[in-house]
Amino acid sequence: MPQPVLSCQSLSCRAGGREVVRDLSLDVAPGERVALVGPSGSGKTTLLTTLGGLLAPASGRVLVGGVPLGERPDLRRETALVFQSYGLLSLLTAAENVEVALRAAGRTAGEARTEAAEALARMRLTAYAEHLVEELSGGQQQRVAVARALALRPRVLLADEPTAEQDKVNRALVLEALLASPAALVVATHDPEVAGRCDRVVELRAAVSRR
Numbered sequence: 322m323p324q325p326v327l328s329c330q331s332l333s334c335r336a337g338g339r340e341v342v343r344d345l346s347l348d349v350a351p352g353e354r355v356a357l358v359g360p361s362g363s364g365k366t367t368l369l370t371t372l373g374g375l376l377a378p379a380s381g382r383v384l385v386g387g388v389p390l391g392e393r394p395d396l397r398r399e400t401a402l403v404f405q406s407y408g409l410l411s412l413l414t415a416a417e418n419v420e421v422a423l424r425a426a427g428r429t430a431g432e433a434r435t436e437a438a439e440a441l442a443r444m445r446l447t448a449y450a451e452h453l454v455e456e457l458s459g460g461q462q463q464r465v466a467v468a469r470a471l472a473l474r475p476r477v478l479l480a481d482e483p484t485a486e487q488d489k490v491n492r493a494l495v496l497e498a499l500l501a502s503p504a505a506l507v508v509a510t511h512d513p514e515v516a517g518r519c520d521r522v523v524e525l526r527a528a529v530s531r532r
């Protein structure tokens with residue numbers, strides 16, 4: 322494998338005082354698509370949050386491009402997350418949510434406006450771009466979160482059940498957009514079709530019940 326864009330080495334994660342991911346090592350190649358599967362509560366969300374640098378590992382480490390995230394927290398910028406609960410700012414519009422992320426990533430105001438509009442159009446949300454997020458349906462909000470992540474053009478895309486709230490048409494739209502991205506993709510999913518379209522499937526076992 323070429324230099325992995327994302328790795329974890331002997332990674333263990335704790336949530337709610339319990340170890341939910343235990344001693345996991347994984348290398349993800351540039352552009353590779355990895356599906357994370359496993360029963361509810363097996364630690365998929367906890368693992369994605371840790372890979373994204375938002376949760377510190379209990380032990381082990383996460384590397385981005387071979388560099389430990391613990392030593393270079395700025396490498397989190399290489400990664401974009403589609404959260405299961407979307408993680409949007411509900412009192413901003415759909416467009417503003419994408420633009421804020423792009424501005425934080427260094428785009429000018431003009432670039433952010435243009436790229437946000439393109440990303441929302443791709444998610445068939447142009448008509449809703451100026452709507453407050455709190456006025457959107459769950460499926461629409463999820464597509465705003467996908468648009469935001471894709472607009473950032475990350476090296477690594479971490480997506481937590483990104484098709485869960487979608488009808489058939491929009492599920493295909495989201496899946497094809499994620500697969501078309503040149504980013505490495507790690508996607509937690511209960512959807513066999515999503516897993517089937519990935520290069521590799523990693524199965525997490527039910528949570529390890531240890532304190």
Ligand SMILES: Nc1ncnc2c1ncn2[C@@H]1O[C@H](COP(=O)(O)OP(=O)(O)OP(=O)(O)O)[C@@H](O)[C@H]1O
Binds near residue numbers: 362365
């Ligand atoms: N903030 C928290 N406080 C307490 N327990 C937590 C917290 N976050 C996660 N857990 C527990 O950690 C375990 C793993 O949760 P996680 O959400 O990572 O699983 P998952 O595989 O993503 O589940 P699902 O498929 O239902 O989304 C669960 O038992 C959950 O109850």
